[in-house]
Amino acid sequence: MRILVDKDIPHIHRLFGLHNEITVCEGRVISAKDIRNIDILIVRSVTKVNQKLLDDDSIKFVGTATSGIDHIDQNYLKKYGINFVYAPGNNAIAVVEYVFAALFWLAERDRFFLRDKIIGIVGVGHIGSLLHERLHSFGIHTLLCDPPLAEKNISQYKQSWKSFEKLVSEADILTFHTPLIYDGNYPTWHMVDIDVLESLPSNCILINTSRGSVIDNNALLKVLENGKKLNVVLDVWETEPELSLPLLSYVDIGTAHIAGYTLESKTRSIIQIYNEYCKFFNIFNAVNLFELESSVIYYLKVQKKIDEMLLNKLIKFVYDIRCDDFLLRRFATVQGGFDKIRRCYLARREWSSLCVETYVDYNNEMLINLGISVCYI
Structure with missing residues (x-):
């Protein structure tokens, strides 16, 4: 054929x-x-x-x-x-690890602990549900919003659903994992519009790894230009492969639609x-x-209980999100730069490629729950 x-x-x-x-x-x-x-x-x-x-x-x-x-x-x-x-769900691990990398980078920069934050997950399919499970295993509180799943009432989370308005008002961090839907009962096109953006509390963190148009990029630029204090992580852009260079200058982390790569x-x-x-x-x-399956390529020994700071170091050993942010800012003004980054992207490895040897039982359970390989002695 x-x-x-x-x-x-x-x-x-x-x-x-x-x-x-x-x-x-x-x-x-x-x-x-x-x-x-x-x-x-x-x-x-x-x-x-x-x-x-x-x-x-x-x-x-x-x-x-x-x-x-x-x-x-x-x-x-x-x-x-x-x-x-x-291929539904096959990029879930990659996207979840990207979100973790972004969160730990912001936590390190701004000196906060993720366990002190409430994370709102919008869209609880393959990616959102895995993100919830990994955050929960690390003791981080989440709020879940997925109206289509809530309406079907068949998910294991059916007692936990919250409205999008509740997430906007209560979550310190909002991360989006929805398909792009233009009509019907639950459209996601511009679900984060000017009204939502203006109602967000100061220093709220927005992460979008789903589709660029879930967030109204023009409205986002407007509120940022007007001094709204938001921390923004964008892997997807409304006009990609073209970029809003002014918006890129305001976001904390910007990458070229590679979260699942x-x-x-x-x-x-x-x-x-x-x-x-x-x-x-x-x-x-x-x-x-x-x-064709990938294998472990990194080995580390850890002799103390793993806390957020140490986990951040382990994550960066496999993937440092700042490198991808640098690439986009470096090539954003180059003709075809966005696609060039994606086309030539040296695909990163997942956390399972890291094998950690540790004598602390707590570490073993936590590492396994997070998808990191464990070396048993």
């Missing part, structure tokens, strides 16, 4: 190369011309898959190596019988797409997927 793949998706030839003709292409510029006579299309979030792209083609199977699917016209694919698969998350995502491809086409899965 003929397969067209975004060039930034890893392991493609290893997984799909046997008996297939593979073409790789820059994801943001894939056009209808590129996919003529193509059987399988595999993309990331930078490619809009809709009628304009697919009209009058031979596509049988579309996969996106992402958890978000607002770039996919699912109704069109369903109408024309095109099989569609995506770890070696492990990329591998998990394409493995899931590959498995679905094998099922759909009734192909025997002959690839040793275990060999």
Whole structure:
């Protein structure tokens, strides 16, 4: 079969190369011309898959190596019988670790303890629920908001749901993990508008790793320019790949939509797409997927009880978020700089790549709950 793949998706030839003709292409510029006579299309979030792209083609199977699917016209694919698969939850660990890295960096800079803060999580799907679990395991209080899940009343958190208004009024930190929804009962487009921003208490921390338009970026810039004291972490931007340079100058941490970019998350995502491809086409899965899994590469010994300061050091040993902030500020004014960062991003590792040897039982339990490997003696 003929397969067209975004060039930034890893392991493609290893997984799909046997008996297939593979073409790789820059994801943001894939056009209808590129996919003529193509059987399988595999993309990331930078490619809009809709009628304009697919009209009058031979596509049988579309996969996106992402958890978000607002770039996919699912109704069109369903109408024309095109099989569609995506990779929900595979970037959850990466995004949660990004949020932790941002929080610990701010806590170190501003000299506060996370255990003294209330964190409001907006969107409690794969990412939000994992974030809640890891924060809870470290003794950090959370407030959960997810109206669609609350309405279904099927989640394990059904006794814990809070309104968005309550999070805005009570949380010290707000972190967003929602899809981008424009209409219906629970739209998320500009859910953080000028009114919400002006009502936030001073020094509130805003973190957005979901979709840029969940926060009205123009309104955010306006309140910051007017002197509102907010700490802002943005991995996603409303006009990306173009950036509001004035807004970037105000945010505390700015990165190029790489929160979910770890070696492990990329591998998990394409493995899931590959498995679905094998099922759909009734192909025997002959690839040793275990060999694609990542392994431990860092080893440390800790001989005392791990507190917030020490955990921060462990986290930075694997991933220092300041490096990605520096990259965006360095290349923000360069033509195509945002995409260049993403395209050339040296995928960071997840905390599981760090193995800690410790004789303190409390440490072992906490490290395991946080996804850090433990070396048993």
